Each structure stands twice: as structure tokens, then as C-alpha cells.
Amino acid sequence: MPANRRISMAVIRRLPRYYRYLGELLENGIKRISSKELSERMGVTASQIRQDLNNFGGFGQQGYGYNVEYLYKEIAKILGLDNKYKVIIVGVGNLGQALANYVKFEERGFVLCGLFDVNPRLIGMTIRGIEVKDIDEMEAFVKENKIDIAYLTLPKSKVRKVAEDLASWGVKGLWNFSPVDLDLSSDVIVEDVHLSDSLMTLSYRINRQMQKKEAQLKKLHK
Amino acid sequence: MPANRRISMAVIRRLPRYYRYLGELLENGIKRISSKELSERMGVTASQIRQDLNNFGGFGQQGYGYNVEYLYKEIAKILGLDNKYKVIIVGVGNLGQALANYVKFEERGFVLCGLFDVNPRLIGMTIRGIEVKDIDEMEAFVKENKIDIAYLTLPKSKVRKVAEDLASWGVKGLWNFSPVDLDLSSDVIVEDVHLSDSLMTLSYRINRQMQKKEAQLKKLHK
Numbered sequence: 363m364p365a366n367r368r369i370s371m372a373v374i375r376r377l378p379r380y381y382r383y384l385g386e387l388l389e390n391g392i393k394r395i396s397s398k399e400l401s402e403r404m405g406v407t408a409s410q411i412r413q414d415l416n417n418f419g420g421f422g423q424q425g426y427g428y429n430v431e432y433l434y435k436e437i438a439k440i441l442g443l444d445n446k447y448k449v450i451i452v453g454v455g456n457l458g459q460a461l462a463n464y465v466k467f468e469e470r471g472f473v474l475c476g477l478f479d480v481n482p483r484l485i486g487m488t489i490r491g492i493e494v495k496d497i498d499e500m501e502a503f504v505k506e507n508k509i510d511i512a513y514l515t516l517p518k519s520k521v522r523k524v525a526e527d528l529a530s531w532g533v534k535g536l537w538n539f540s541p542v543d544l545d546l547s548s549d550v551i552v553e554d555v556h557l558s559d560s561l562m563t564l565s566y567r568i569n570r571q572m573q574k575k576e577a578q579l580k581k582l583h584k
Numbered sequence: 585m586p587a588n589r590r591i592s593m594a595v596i597r598r599l600p601r602y603y604r605y606l607g608e609l610l611e612n613g614i615k616r617i618s619s620k621e622l623s624e625r626m627g628v629t630a631s632q633i634r635q636d637l638n639n640f641g642g643f644g645q646q647g648y649g650y651n652v653e654y655l656y657k658e659i660a661k662i663l664g665l666d667n668k669y670k671v672i673i674v675g676v677g678n679l680g681q682a683l684a685n686y687v688k689f690e691e692r693g694f695v696l697c698g699l700f701d702v703n704p705r706l707i708g709m710t711i712r713g714i715e716v717k718d719i720d721e722m723e724a725f726v727k728e729n730k731i732d733i734a735y736l737t738l739p740k741s742k743v744r745k746v747a748e749d750l751a752s753w754g755v756k757g758l759w760n761f762s763p764v765d766l767d768l769s770s771d772v773i774v775e776d777v778h779l780s781d782s783l784m785t786l787s788y789r790i791n792r793q794m795q796k797k798e799a800q801l802k803k804l805h806k
């Protein structure tokens with residue numbers, strides 16, 4: 363794929379979903395799938411799938427469909443999952459601990475190397491054999507171990523400074539769980555996960571549905 | 585707002601972000617903001633903001649801008665945050681425990697009422713004063729307490745059945761953390777949080793950037 367080709371974020375965000383569905387097909391022993399069948403399972407149009415995959419050269423064969431394992435592996439490559447990433451977690455509260463214990467990430471190539479916190483009650487504790495270190499030791503650790511990615515589960519007020527530091531020490535990507543959009547000056551890649559945004563979207567949708575139901579009831583009783 | 589008005593999911597997903605930014609302005613004592621200023625902070629166009637808010641009747645005044653506190657409260661209402669929601673968590677592993685300990689959600693009206701798991705080692709444990717109960721007791725609990733929302737942090741293989749059950753017992757919304765798209769037959773609202781999709785998007789973007797940098801280097805050395 364030419365490095366200068368622009369691919370929209372919308373397409374990129376659909377790729378992990380393709381990967382997930384293909385993984386499930388593989389688990390179920392399905393070796394081949396038509397774009398029509400895949401589209402029905404995923405709830406998107408077949409032409410959408412073809413268009414999306416054509417961004418990366420296309421992988422289907424007329425009259426045959428997709429070879430599930432091949433497509434799964436190719437999408438893994440596109441997503442960079444054939445690489446290994448050295449990861450640290452900054453902020454080892456409940457969420458940090460949950461992420462540290464999530465072995466699925468490890469299996470996909472995101473290898474946990476270090477845990478950092480400021481809380482003396484947490485420092486010295488071990489998770490999956492990795493000791494929680496004082497955040498003061500982080501700079502040396504990141505530089506020595508050439509850390510690629512940091513998961514950030516810090517309080518909102520602390521996260522920006524830590525993020526800027528990590529970027530200046532050579533970290534390539536930040537997975538940010540703090541409720542702040544990290545727009546940093548450097549070219550580090552930031553992926554924000556705003557859990558509370560998602561919860562608020564849920565409450566909005568619940569309310570809208572209740573309003574609709576009430577409106578329908580009123581109509582019925584007129 | 586008329587109940588039958590269609591508002592796009594794209595607009596809806598931006599609302600929590602407005603809410604978050606307005607909350608920060610309030611914290612910093614800012615009482616009034618022009619749409620231009622708000623747009624610069626948020627990295628969206630001023631016309632986008634006006635368009636988005638016009639879906640709900642608009643809140644700005646020509647020449648004055650937005651009253652921050654008023655707009656914050658109005659968006660809270662639109663998001664349904666003036667309501668209280670009774671919440672249970674199903675699956676009290678690391679992530680479930682992290683969510684249970686997240687008091688910010690509680691402050692926004694999502695009141696944790698129950699915790700359920702199948703693991704005998706977890707049953708009987710308490711988090712924030714709430715005892716983890718056997719999942720067998722869930723049906724009675726949900727019906728008696730009229731639970732509104734369930735956070736699902738269960739293994740992929742278990743989640744669909746539990747979700748269908750909860751929906752049939754009257755739960756209105758599901759916040760799903762399992763790596764499955766829950767397309768249920770009932771009209772329960774589902775909000776999926778796919779953490780691994782987000783992490784894969786991060787690795788994709790890191791790889792793309794490295795490819796671009798390599799391409800630039802090659803050009804320089806030609």
C-alpha cells in the first residue's frame with residue numbers, strides 16, 4: 363500500500379470490526395465467505411465491504427468470495443498486529459489493573475513491560491509478575507526499554523503533562539482513558555477512550571426511546 | 585423537542601463532548617463563550633456547533649454567544665442526565681470492579697444497586713458497600729428493583745444470553761464491554777464499548793505514521 367495514500371478514519375475504525383468478525387468465523391471453522399454473507403452478518407452493505415477493502419488492494423475473488431483465514435491475516439497486517447509493541451501502564455488504579463490483567467491484548471502483540479503510579483500503597487505491588495514502579499523512574503525506563511505505547515489511566519489534571527513527557531521520550535502511541543481530549547503538539551498518536559461519553563450516549567438513547575413510547579401511548583389514547 | 589424528530593447518531597455522539605468541554609469551562613469560572621471560541625477549543629467549526637445545537641432548539645444569542653452554565657444544564661437534560669438510573673454490573677472481574685469503583689458515574693445519576701457474578705470466589709465480596717450476588721438471584725433482583733441499566737463485563741460466550749434475559753426482565757439499556765456486537769431482537773438500547781477495537785486502531789495509526797516517516801527518509805536519501 364503506498365504510504366501517502368489517505369484512508370479515512372471511518373474506514374480505519376471499521377477494520378477492527380472486520381477483524382473481529384473474521385476471527386469469529388475462523389473459530390467456527392468457516393473457511394470461505396461471500397461478501398453478501400459477510401455483509402449480512404455485519405449489518406453493512408456488501409458494496410461497503412468491497413469499497414473498504416479496496417482501499418488496501420481488495421482481497422475477494424469474483425465468484426469465490428473471501429478466503430477467511432487469508433483475509434483475517436491480511437487485515438491483521440494492515441492493523442499492524444504482526445508487530446510487537448512494548449507497553450507501559452501509567453496509573454495503576456482499578457482501571458489500570460484491569461487493563462494490566464487483560465491477557466487478550468498481550469496475545470495481539472501488546473506486551474506489558476512496566477507499571478507506574480505515584481501512590482505509595484500501589485508501588486511495589488506486582489501484577490502478572492510486573493512490579494508497580496514509582497513514576498519518577500519512568501523516564502529512564504521508557505528510554506532504556508524503547509517503550510512504544512502507554513496506556514494512560516490517570517486523573518484528568520495529571521494526564522497532559524505525563525502525555526507530553528512520554529511523547530518527548532519517544533513513545534509512539536498513547537491510549538488515553540482520562541476524560542480529556544489529548545491534543546498534543548508532538549506527532550505522537552493518541553487514541554482517546556471516553557467511557558463516560560459512551561455512558562451518556564446510552565442515557566440519551568434510553569430517554570429518546572421512552573419519549574417515543576410515551577408519544578405513541580398518547581396517540582393511542584386520543 | 586418533538587419525539588419523532590430524527591437526530592443522527594453522529595450528532596448524538598458529539599453531545600457528551602460538548603457537555604465535557606462546557607463542564608471544564610464552568611470549572612474554570614468561564615460564564616459566557618462565543619461559538620467561535622468554543623469551536624477553537626473543541627477543534628470543530630463554529631457552524632458545526634450551531635448546526636448541532638439547532639437540532640435541540642439552539643441556545644445561542646446573536647452577539648452574546650452561549651451562557652455556559654445554561655447550555656451545560658440544557659445539554660445535561662438532552663442527555664437524560666437529570667434522571668437517575670438504577671444500575672447493576674454483571675461480571676465482577678477486574679473491569680467490573682473498576683466500573684463499580686468509578687464514582688463519577690454515580691455523580692451523573694447512574695446509581696449502582698447490584699453486582700452479579702458466577703464465580704464463588706467473588707460472590708459475597710463487597711464493593712462500595714454492595715455485595716456481589718450469585719447470578720441466579722439476578723432475575724428477582726432486576727424485577728423487584730426495576731433496574732434501568734446493566735453494565736456487561738462478561739466473557740464473549742456468555743453475554744448474549746444474559747443480555748436477552750435482562751432485556752426480557754425490563755432493563756432499558758445495556759452497556760456492553762464484551763467484544764461482541766449485541767444485536768438483540770428486543771428494543772433494549774445497547775451501547776458497545778470495544779476496547780480492543782480502539783487499541784487496534786491505535787496500532788494501525790502508529791504503523792501508518794512509521795511507514796510515512798520511512799517513506800520520507802527514503803526520499804531524502806535518494
